[in-house]
Amino acid sequence: MDKTNNYWKWKKWDIAWSKSNHSPANSNINILLIHGFGASQRHWRNNQDILGSSFNCYSIDLLGFGESSQPFARLDHEKEVNHKVKYCFDLWSEQIADFCVQKINGPTFLIGNSIGGIVALKAAEILKQNCQGLILINCAQRLMDDKRLKKNDVLMNFLRPLLKTLVRQRFISNTLFRRAANPKIIEQILKKAYPSGKNIDEELIRILYKPAKRKNSPEAFRGFINLFDDYLATDLFDQIKCNIHLIWGENDPWEALSEAKEWEKNFKNIKSLDIIKDAGHCPHDENPALTNKLILNIIQETK
Numbered sequence: 001m002d003k004t005n006n007y008w009k010w011k012k013w014d015i016a017w018s019k020s021n022h023s024p025a026n027s028n029i030n031i032l033l034i035h036g037f038g039a040s041q042r043h044w045r046n047n048q049d050i051l052g053s054s055f056n057c058y059s060i061d062l063l064g065f066g067e068s069s070q071p072f073a074r075l076d077h078e079k080e081v082n083h084k085v086k087y088c089f090d091l092w093s094e095q096i097a098d099f100c101v102q103k104i105n106g107p108t109f110l111i112g113n114s115i116g117g118i119v120a121l122k123a124a125e126i127l128k129q130n131c132q133g134l135i136l137i138n139c140a141q142r143l144m145d146d147k148r149l150k151k152n153d154v155l156m157n158f159l160r161p162l163l164k165t166l167v168r169q170r171f172i173s174n175t176l177f178r179r180a181a182n183p184k185i186i187e188q189i190l191k192k193a194y195p196s197g198k199n200i201d202e203e204l205i206r207i208l209y210k211p212a213k214r215k216n217s218p219e220a221f222r223g224f225i226n227l228f229d230d231y232l233a234t235d236l237f238d239q240i241k242c243n244i245h246l247i248w249g250e251n252d253p254w255e256a257l258s259e260a261k262e263w264e265k266n267f268k269n270i271k272s273l274d275i276i277k278d279a280g281h282c283p284h285d286e287n288p289a290l291t292n293k294l295i296l297n298i299i300q301e302t303k
Contacts, residue, residue: 005067008103010095016041016067017060017099020052029132029299030104033059034096036114036140036282037224040066042207043113046199046288051295055109060099062092062119064220066211073223075168087223089115089231093122100127109299113137113284114255115224121236121244133302134244135295138255138281139233146229164228173222181212193281195251204285237267245272245298247291249279272298 008015018041031051033044041048041059051057061068064087074084085091096119100108109132112120117139124131142148149157166172179185186208190200211217237244244267248260257275264273274294276283284291 008099010063010098013063013069013071015061015063015069015095015099017058017103018048020049020057022049022052023056024054027054027056028106029055029109030100030106031055031057031109031111031295031299032096032100032104033057034110034112034116034120035059035062035065036112036116038065038208038212038221039113040207040211042066043282043285045203045207045285047284047292047295050288050292054296055299056104058099058104060096062116062220063087063095064223070214070216070219072216073219073226075223075226077168085223087220088227089118089122092119093126096120096123097126100130106130107132109133109135109302111135111137111295112139113282115140118142118231118233118236121233121240122231124242125236125239128241131240131242133242133299134240135247135298136233136244137247137284137291138249138252139246139260141255141259142230142232143254144228145232147232164226167222167225170222173225174218176225177212177218177221181209181217183209192253194286195253195280196278196286198286199288233263234267237263237269240269242269243271243302244269245274246270247274247276247283247294249281249283249286250275250277251279252281254281 005018035043040061044059048057048059064070072084074086107130110120117136120134124134183205186205194200246260248257250257264270276287276290279286
C-alpha cells in the first residue's frame with residue numbers, strides 16, 4: 001500500500017495516520033477509514049490507495065492500537081490518574097472528530113469496520129454537518145453489552161458478575177491477550193473471520209501481530225473487554241443527520257446479517273444494505289474489489 005505515515009499529537013498522545021499518495025489534487029471529497037478491534041490503519045491495505053485515486057483518502061490508528069500511543073487502561077471502578085485512560089467509544093469518537101476538524105479540515109465521509117462503525121457513528125454525532133455520510137462495514141452489534149442481556153438467559157445472568165470480576169484483573173486480561181497474540185492463533189481467528197479464506201496471507205498476519213508485540217498492547221484489550229455498558233449502534237442511528245449505508249459480509253460469524261436487515265428496515269436514515277456473498281467480518285479485505293466498488297458508488301451518488 002503506497003502511503004505516507006504521519007503522527008499527530010492529540011492531547012498528549014501520538015496518533016498514527018496516513019493519506020493515500022494517489023489522492024487527486026483537485027478533489028474536495030474526504031474519506032476517513034476507521035479500523036476494527038485489534039486491527040490498525042494497515043488493515044485497509046487493499047482499499048486506501050484504490051479509494052485514494054478518486055478522493056482524499058485518510059486512515060488512522062485508534063488510540064491503543066497500531067502505531068498510536070498505548071496508555072494504560074483505567075476501568076470505571078479505578079482511581080483517575082494522569083497516565084491512564086478509559087478506553088471507550090466516547091474517547092475514540094472524540095479522537096476521530098478532532099482529527100477531521102484539525103487535520104482533514106473539511107466535511108468527511110466516515111467508513112468504519114466492526115467497532116470502527118460504532119466509533120464512526122458517535123463521531124458523526126459530534127461532527128454534525130461536517131460528516132457527509134457514513135459507511136458501516138459489518139458494524140459491531142456488541143452482543144456482550146448489558147443492554148443486550150435477555151431476562152430469560154438464566155445461565156448468562158448468573159455467570160455475568162463472575163465474568164466481569166475476572167476480566168477486570170489485569171493479570172487475567174494480559175494472559176488472555178498474550179495467548180491470543182501469536183501468529184498461529186491469529187491465523188486461526190482469521191480463518192473464522194474470513195470464511196472464504198481469501199487474502200489470509202503473511203502480510204495480514206504481520207499487520208495484526210506486529211502491534212501486539214508492543215509493551216502496552218494489552219491495555220486497549222483490557223479496556224475494551226470491560227466495556228459492558230457503552231453505545232450500541234441502535235442508540236446512535238436516530239442521532240445522526242447524514243445518510244448511513246451498510247456493507248455486510250453475509251457469513252460474518254460474529255455480527256449477524258439478520259440484525260443488519262432489521263436495522264435497514266427500522267431506521268429511515270439507513271439508505272442501503274449491500275451484502276457481499278461468501279465474505280465474513282472484514283469484507284473490505286476479504287473481497288476488496290467488490291467492497292471498493294460499492295464504496296465508490298455510494299460516495300459518487302452522494303456528491
